[in-house]
Amino acid sequence: MLQDHCSADVQVRPDGYATIVLRGRLDAESTPACWSKLEKELRSARVSAGQVDAAGIDFCDGSGIALLRYLSLGGMTQGAIVTIHGLKPEFQRLFEGFTADDYKTFRPKPLPRPRLPEEVGCAANSVLRDLREQVGFLGSVTAGMAGTIWNRKRMRWPEVKRVFELAGANALPIISLISLLVGLIIAFESAQPLAQFGAQIYIANMIGLLMVRELGPLMTAIMLAGRSGSAFAAEIGTMKVNEELNALQTMGLDPVRFLVIQRIMAGVLLAPLLTVYSMCLGVLGGVLVMLSLGFPIKLIYNQLISSLDVSDILLGISKGLVFGIIVAFVGCLRGLQTRKGPSAVGESTTRAVVSSILLIIIADAVFSVIIYVLER
Amino acid sequence: MNSDGDIAISVKNLKLGYDDLVLLQNINFDVRRAEVFIILGGSGSGKSTLLKHMIGLYQPIEGEVWIAGRNLVTAEGDERLAILRNFGVMYQSGALFGSLTVLENVQLPLEEFTELPQPARELIALSKLKLVGLAEAAEKMPADLSGGMQKRAAIARAMALDPGILFMDEPSAGLDPITSAELDALIKNLSRTFGITFVIVTHELASIFAIADRVIMLDARAKTIIAEGKPADLRDHAPDEWVRRFFNREPEPAGAHGS
Numbered sequence: 001m002l003q004d005h006c007s008a009d010v011q012v013r014p015d016g017y018a019t020i021v022l023r024g025r026l027d028a029e030s031t032p033a034c035w036s037k038l039e040k041e042l043r044s045a046r047v048s049a050g051q052v053d054a055a056g057i058d059f060c061d062g063s064g065i066a067l068l069r070y071l072s073l074g075g076m077t078q079g080a081i082v083t084i085h086g087l088k089p090e091f092q093r094l095f096e097g098f099t100a101d102d103y104k105t106f107r108p109k110p111l112p113r114p115r116l117p118e119e120v121g122c123a124a125n126s127v128l129r130d131l132r133e134q135v136g137f138l139g140s141v142t143a144g145m146a147g148t149i150w151n152r153k154r155m156r157w158p159e160v161k162r163v164f165e166l167a168g169a170n171a172l173p174i175i176s177l178i179s180l181l182v183g184l185i186i187a188f189e190s191a192q193p194l195a196q197f198g199a200q201i202y203i204a205n206m207i208g209l210l211m212v213r214e215l216g217p218l219m220t221a222i223m224l225a226g227r228s229g230s231a232f233a234a235e236i237g238t239m240k241v242n243e244e245l246n247a248l249q250t251m252g253l254d255p256v257r258f259l260v261i262q263r264i265m266a267g268v269l270l271a272p273l274l275t276v277y278s279m280c281l282g283v284l285g286g287v288l289v290m291l292s293l294g295f296p297i298k299l300i301y302n303q304l305i306s307s308l309d310v311s312d313i314l315l316g317i318s319k320g321l322v323f324g325i326i327v328a329f330v331g332c333l334r335g336l337q338t339r340k341g342p343s344a345v346g347e348s349t350t351r352a353v354v355s356s357i358l359l360i361i362i363a364d365a366v367f368s369v370i371i372y373v374l375e376r
Numbered sequence: 377m378n379s380d381g382d383i384a385i386s387v388k389n390l391k392l393g394y395d396d397l398v399l400l401q402n403i404n405f406d407v408r409r410a411e412v413f414i415i416l417g418g419s420g421s422g423k424s425t426l427l428k429h430m431i432g433l434y435q436p437i438e439g440e441v442w443i444a445g446r447n448l449v450t451a452e453g454d455e456r457l458a459i460l461r462n463f464g465v466m467y468q469s470g471a472l473f474g475s476l477t478v479l480e481n482v483q484l485p486l487e488e489f490t491e492l493p494q495p496a497r498e499l500i501a502l503s504k505l506k507l508v509g510l511a512e513a514a515e516k517m518p519a520d521l522s523g524g525m526q527k528r529a530a531i532a533r534a535m536a537l538d539p540g541i542l543f544m545d546e547p548s549a550g551l552d553p554i555t556s557a558e559l560d561a562l563i564k565n566l567s568r569t570f571g572i573t574f575v576i577v578t579h580e581l582a583s584i585f586a587i588a589d590r591v592i593m594l595d596a597r598a599k600t601i602i603a604e605g606k607p608a609d610l611r612d613h614a615p616d617e618w619v620r621r622f623f624n625r626e627p628e629p630a631g632a633h634g635s
Contacts, residue, residue: 027538028486028489028490028492028537028538029490031492031496032490032491032492032493032496033491035492035493035496036493039493061538062500062503062504062536062538063490063492063496063500063538065499065500065503066492066495066496066497066499066500066503067496069499069503070495070496070499075495093569097503097506097507098499098502098503098506102502102503102506102511103499103502105511106502106505106506106511106512106514107498107502108477108479108498108514108515109515340519341474341517341518341519342474342475342519343474343475
């Protein structure tokens with residue numbers, strides 16, 4: 001009668017010779033229990049050699065063959081060789097289909113442990129290579145821009161308009177919400193400490209300067225990086241994976257001129273506009289808080305005007321412009337750097353956002369130093 | 377006449393489509409054990425859609441798909457999982473997981489569905505890879521394999537749990553004739569040696585004549601099976617002229633359709 005499970009009996013002679021008798025069904029369901037039982041009994045005994053009596057095995061699939069092969073390799077007997085006897089011919093063919101030599105040849109070899117100097121060298125090399133690619137890409141974009149900007153057909157203005165709409169007009173709701181809330185939050189947070197000095201009126205000065213000089217451009221740029229820079233990288237990266245970039249090249253079209261210039265142009269036009277919009281909404285948030293605190297609108301207006309200069313607004317817009325170029329430039333570069341494989345587009349998108357934000361913060365710090373020197 | 381014990385899959389009165397659109401109806405056929413069964417038809421005839429209904433990815437409008445004595449259409453929960461474990465599927469693209477090595481891809485079903493320890497999983501996965509001639513590529517990533525190698529790795533993964541049935545969607549598509557012939561030989565060998573039942577969707581006439589035991593032919597206009605039998609019989613003696621033209625690779629006369 002056929003058994004629906006496997007039984008395993010182990011006998012070890014005093015001289016260390018083990019006899020293992022297997023009976024029943026060895027499949028993916030029954031093998032795990034049999035495996036643990038054998039492993040427990042054989043590991044606790046000092047086995048020098050052994051044999052498996054497999055005549056009682058009624059059914060054996062890949063799992064059973066794996067158990068027999070592991071036993072024959074000495075996997076449970078500290079390397080002591082175990083021979084298999086009595087296996088039915090149909091199972092014997094399966095057993096011989098994957099030999100001990102096959103296992104030794106094909107099993108994965110442990111990877112060499114990385115060494116610190118090697119790792120540091122690789123990382124430094126990767127940073128330098130990336131820097132070189134960025135400089136090269138900057139040159140290609142500049143040359144492409146010079147050859148395209150005055151040529152209406154080559155510029156492909158409908159594409160610029162499409163990107164402008166996707167990255168700009170469609171971003172207005174999220175930029176409105178975040179800018180307004182940040183303005184509200186800063187005004188609320190500062191109202192209490194300033195009240196202790198009777199200086200709540202200066203909330204207007206603070207909100208004006210903060211939103212126009214710093215937070216408006218910075219928040220807009222970070223939102224652009226997360227929303228549009230990542231989209232540029234994903235779009236171009238997918239085109240690269242689908243070999244659309246190769247198709248462009250074989251048609252004699254430069255991908256930089258065909259895809260990148262339009263996105264950078266859209267970024268250049270878009271970022272200052274979104275920055276001004278974000279500044280206005282942020283200031284509006286602060287004004288709403290001041291109105292709720294009982295300050296008349298005329299007083300708030302006068303305070304804002306007295307604290308802000310045209311140069312502050314120009315500084316904010318300039319920052320927006322530079323940040324916009326950075327976001328579009330990095331998004332397109334990371335898209336073009338996309339490698340092979342299903343996770344490549346995701347990696348490019350992540351790299352686009354991280355690199356954009358890093359470069360935006362560095363550019364902001366450079367702006368601060370320059371302004372400090374100029375205004376001293 | 378075959379007894380029920382010889383039947384691996386039984387499709388009964390299947391009607392399938394999307395929303396109000398009926399793609400196929402009155403689909404009835406049995407697939408015998410260890411048979412290489414081909415689903416054939418022109419472009420857009422619903423071959424892949426029928427396959428996806430047979431493996432439970434889509435729900436039919438009506439009808440039944442019996443596998444291992446259970447109806448997949450109505451099965452839920454553990455019963456459905458039990459049916460799914462009876463078959464493996466090889467998708468047209470291979471559908472290997474790109475973040476795992478080839479060996480890890482093959483080991484994945486064993487990790488998820490069995491209690492086997494790691495050495496057993498590794499041994500089984502390596503033996504399946506050897507069977508499809510890919511043991512040397514065990515540590516490679518799927519992106520580093522050619523199209524044919526990816527398909528063979530997908531077969532190894534589909535066979536990891538030793539299923540009795542393998543479904544394949546366009547296994548030869550995009551392969552060169554030599555690789556395609558190697559894949560055909562592998563399918564034939566697996567069917568003869570291990571008694572695996574194959575249900576294959578394909579267009580490749582050379583493959584069909586090399587491996588098929590039986591063929592059904594679907595037609596988009598008739599929305600049903602228009603021919604069933606051995607490929608050579610259909611080529612020479614099919615009552616439907618369009619079926620004969622299909623097997624003989626003859627173009628359709630302008631403005632005519634044989635079915």
